[in-house]
Amino acid sequence: MNEIVAIGVGIGAGLAVLAGAAILSWYVFKPNKIAPSRPALSPIAILFKDQIVIDSTSAASSVLERPILNGASWAEIRSELLVQFPDIPEKTQSGSSCFNAENDPDTTLTLRVNDTTMRLEIKCQPITANQAFEYRRQQSRNQRLQAAIETSPNPIWEMDGHGAVIWQNPAYERICADTGNKLGADCPFELAPPTTNVPTSSRVSLPCKDGSRRWYEVSSKPYNYGWMHFACSIDNLVEAEMAQRNFVQTLTKTFAHLPIGLAVFDRERQLVLFNPALVDLTHLPVDFLSSKPNLLSFFDHMRENRMMPEPKNYPTWREKLSNVISAAREDRYCETWTLPSGLTYKITGRPHPDGAVAFLIEDISAEISLTRRFRSELELTQSVIDCFGDSVAVFSRLGVLTFSNTTYREQWKCDPDSAFAEITIVDATKDWQDACHPCPIWPDLRDYVLTMRDRSAWSADLRLKDGETLTCYIEPVAAGATMVRFSNRIAKPVARDISQTTAV
Known part of the structure; x- marks a missing residue:
């Protein structure tokens, strides 16, 4: 590229550099003499035979910065001259034609074609001392440009219109x-x-x-x-993109088998990754998710599909969605949605690198149903046990009180629900021992509750300090637990009058 620039500058300013140098030398070294008239310039001429250079002047070689022009083709010379003379034709015609230099009407190029020979001549006005200095500065600048281009690690090339x-x-x-x-x-x-x-x-x-x-x-x-x-x-960039693409594909294959729906939004809040479970849970079309919707559009479609609770004030909820995003980025967002269909979803927000946010949608309907059923069964069991007249307490295999009925709490003045610490078999036997006359069963009872060996039921009579007599029944139950029951009477069967039974 330096060659092209140098030619442009050289033809525009350096065509008469010899004359300028002569003028400058005259003024510098002979200031007391009258300035001479402009010296004659060395002619810039090139002679072609069959489109090949057969002769040229030294000035032409200097301007084109080629020590030897002989043997060069017209196409080569023309390509270098096009910078300053863009109108010279690719194919020449017989006769004489003249062309002005671009932005320099005082510089002309003349072509004289006669049969198979052609003479090219360039004429220009002599340059002044200032122009000579400017030419030297341009030469220095061009040398730096040439060094920069030649040492550049990046390929640079020029192509013509063809x-x-x-x-x-x-x-x-x-x-x-x-x-x-x-x-x-x-x-x-x-x-x-x-x-x-x-x-x-x-x-x-x-x-x-x-x-x-x-x-x-x-x-x-x-x-x-x-x-x-x-x-x-951009080899490193392409490798990084390939690694990222492979990583995303690996994640996609991994998440494809998860029952939890996954939606990852980038820092611009565009959906960039989702798994099949998200389609199943949200009922959103695959083509919609593949179009990379933004976060607001994603939740809008979920609302239209009735796959999220209807907010009391949806416009306000959309405004508060920024708070949801902030909470998700700080790993603080977690909600449970009860849908109109009866399903229950757990929505969790998780932060990801580079400002991305991931939302996990999990169907916990079965878990919630199981929890409710288990709670209902516990409440039913508690209500049944509370109907018993005997005091009942159940201890785990570690000796911790896990269950008791109302009669037990009233009789022994014990409320496990209001206690700060767990009540153990040691704590319970101490209360029982304080309320009863001396009895040797307490160490055996503690060892029985904490033992891991096979056990059989047994009982013992106790006498309270208020004179009441109790029978203590100790029985092993499931999971290594132990039930302790205190009874103050012997249950008798109730006689049934069969005469009042209606025959079927």
Whole structure:
């Protein structure tokens, strides 16, 4: 690219640098003499035979920065001159034609074609001392640009309007060597032909000789009558994207077998991941979920499907949804939804990296039903035991009081529900011993409750300090527990008058 820039500057300013240097030298070294008239410039001329250079002046070689022009083709010379003379034709015609330099009407290029020979001549006005200094500054700047382009690790190349590469930097040449492409042949970067004169960007992969592939992001910008392309390696980015895609696929396969619905929203609150259980639990269409709806749209559709409780004030609830998101990001969101269908869902919010939020939807209807049934059975059992006239207390295999009826609580002035600590068999026997006359059964009773061996039921008579006599029944029950029952009377069967029974 430095060659193109240098030619543009050289033709515009350096065509008469020798004259400018002469003028500058005159003023610097002979200030007391009258300034001479403008010296004659060395002619810039090139002679072609059958479109090939056969002779040229030294000034032409200097301007084009090519020590030897002989043997160069008209196409090569024209491509370098197009920077300053964009109107020169690709195919020349017999006769004489003149072209003005772009943005410099004082510089002209003349073509004289006679049969198979052609003479190219460039004329321009001499430059001043200031222009000479500016030319030197431009040369220094161009050298820096050339060094930057040649040492750049990113491939840069220029293509004409027909898609042919007309210039490239060393990084592009190394890419051609690595991929087995010859310079001047087809471009190794397969780019779609531009349809508009607008800068574009595309991702391209290159196959290498070792079988691997390199990925590049190619930025294309219109330049002159063609395009300038800049490629940047994105191998690490592509590998990271592939790793992320594989990770998401692994998560999807893992979550596909979970009964809990999963919905992951990114930091922009777009749905980026869901599993089949979410479809089953929410009854939301797969195409809707695949369209990556936002969080509000997701809950709106759940509400329309009656898969969430109807809020008393839905617009206000939507405004409060930001609080739900904040709570989920802080791992504080957990709700239980009772749906109109009778199902019960547990909704939990969990924070994810990079501001993402995951919602877990779990059907706990069976668990809630089991809990309610178990609670109902406990209440029924408690009500039945409370109807007994005997005092009943049940201790676990660890000796902790787990169950007692109303008679027991009233008789022994004990309320396990209001106690801060668990009541053990040691605590209970101490209360019983304090209320009774001395009896040797208490150590045996404690050992019986805490033993792990096979046990058989037994009983003992007790006499309270108020004179009442009790019979203590100790019986093993399920799960290694022990039931202790205190009875103050012997139950008698009730006689039934069969004469009053109606015959069937």
